[in-house]
Amino acid sequence: MTMADPVDRPGDPDLADQRLAESFATGGEPTFAAVYERWSPLVYSTARRATGNTDEAADITQAAFVSAWRSRASFDPTRGSLPGWLLTITRRRIADRWSQRSREPIPDDTPDPGVEITPVDDAIDRILIADELQRLGEPPGTIMRLAFYEQLTHAEIAERLDLPLGTVKSHIRRSLDRMRRRLEVDREAL
Amino acid sequence: MKHCDPEEISLLALGETPSPDDAVHLLTCDECRHRWEDLCRIVDTARELHDDELLAPPPHIWAAIAEEIAEPSTVTALPARSARRWAPWIAVAAAVGVLLGGVVGVALTRPTTPATTVVASAALDPLEDYATSGAATVEVVDGAERLAVNVSDLPQTDGYFEVWLLAPDASSMIAVGTLGAGSSSSFPLPPGVSLADYPVVDISLEAYDGDPTHSAISVARGTLPA
Numbered sequence A: 001m002t003m004a005d006p007v008d009r010p011g012d013p014d015l016a017d018q019r020l021a022e023s024f025a026t027g028g029e030p031t032f033a034a035v036y037e038r039w040s041p042l043v044y045s046t047a048r049r050a051t052g053n054t055d056e057a058a059d060i061t062q063a064a065f066v067s068a069w070r071s072r073a074s075f076d077p078t079r080g081s082l083p084g085w086l087l088t089i090t091r092r093r094i095a096d097r098w099s100q101r102s103r104e105p106i107p108d109d110t111p112d113p114g115v116e117i118t119p120v121d122d123a124i125d126r127i128l129i130a131d132e133l134q135r136l137g138e139p140p141g142t143i144m145r146l147a148f149y150e151q152l153t154h155a156e157i158a159e160r161l162d163l164p165l166g167t168v169k170s171h172i173r174r175s176l177d178r179m180r181r182r183l184e185v186d187r188e189a190l
Numbered sequence B: 001m002k003h004c005d006p007e008e009i010s011l012l013a014l015g016e017t018p019s020p021d022d023a024v025h026l027l028t029c030d031e032c033r034h035r036w037e038d039l040c041r042i043v044d045t046a047r048e049l050h051d052d053e054l055l056a057p058p059p060h061i062w063a064a065i066a067e068e069i070a071e072p073s074t075v076t077a078l079p080a081r082s083a084r085r086w087a088p089w090i091a092v093a094a095a096v097g098v099l100l101g102g103v104v105g106v107a108l109t110r111p112t113t114p115a116t117t118v119v120a121s122a123a124l125d126p127l128e129d130y131a132t133s134g135a136a137t138v139e140v141v142d143g144a145e146r147l148a149v150n151v152s153d154l155p156q157t158d159g160y161f162e163v164w165l166l167a168p169d170a171s172s173m174i175a176v177g178t179l180g181a182g183s184s185s186s187f188p189l190p191p192g193v194s195l196a197d198y199p200v201v202d203i204s205l206e207a208y209d210g211d212p213t214h215s216a217i218s219v220a221r222g223t224l225p226a
Helices: A013-024 A030-051 A054-070 A080-103 A121-136 A140-150 A155-161 A165-187 B004-014 B019-027 B030-050 B062-067 B082-102
Strands: B103-106 B115-128 B131-139 B145-150 B160-168 B173-179 B184-186 B200-206 B218-223
Touching: A013 A030, A013 A080, A013 B115, A030 A054, A030 A121, A030 B062, A030 B115, A030 B131, A054 A080, A054 B062, A080 A121, A121 A140, A121 A165, A121 B030, A121 B131, A140 A155, A140 A165, A140 B030, A140 B200, A155 A165, A165 B004, A165 B030, B004 B019, B004 B030, B019 B030, B115 B145, B115 B200, B131 B218, B145 B160, B145 B173, B145 B200, B173 B184
Parallel strands: none
Antiparallel strands: B103 B115, B115 B131, B115 B218, B131 B145, B145 B184, B160 B173, B160 B200, B200 B218
């Protein structure tokens, strides 16, 4: 399998993301709805991890997207990534929550059982990697899940999936590079 | 100095055993070690992910956001005369239209042309005595939103056809444009219009009578998904 240039692949999710980001600043509600559909899981999941509370995460998501809508004209797709910009806003809304909480003598909400609290930056890394993992397509998605979670070697993966060794190795390299680049690009704005 | 093969560095980050040469090189080359350390962090983080790491927010959040960002209506008040004339009829028809108007699809579909992204679409179904049907699509073309309408079996007429966006209860509406001679037209959407407030796409038959209001004769209708 060869990785064609994104422009040559109709339906490419990266290309769809890029188009959406380019339309965001000037677009109206339909574009905003599509942006919400695509990136609200990142915002919500980051907030959920950072606060450990699903109700708070929902409030933060709402506040972050309302801010994003109001300041969308200031987003410049040539200067940074849209998910990075949305996560910057999310981080500010999370900080607002913390300062609000510190003024309240008794917090009225406690972490939900089973939701582990993670520092915001770590939460963002986790969410970006999870998002990228979901978007790898096949076979890289399966290859990476076997490498990460079953801890198989590349030779074992090649045997399991009946793929040439070289193919498995290059999928592993490309997939990890995608994740590394994704962290660099989306973290640049933070 | 020969650098490590990037594919090998990826495998090492996943925990495979380095060759003696690679092991020595990693100790002495900052560039390769830096790459290896980055990838190790990614692998460690990925291995800690939970199945529910990435969750969509509950559905009511979008409704709350849409309500908060809704801009003041851009519709001019309709003359009372015509509102009285057609409002009850059109409200009934709107209800029928909601039942008939099958929702075709939401969200992103692949772009039909390089710079076009379809954000919502709806089937247009015939009303009353007409056979007109087709589809309406909201597209983002080079950053601007447009409503594309494609219909077939328009009735014969001495007048013309107009495209409208209606509130769900047809209590208010926006004229989007006149359907040209062909069966397909695309119109710029007024900036700031909320499709949550005006989700119903309506095609009316208009006479050349100089009356800018809706004729109350609709030939096809469909509802865009919320």
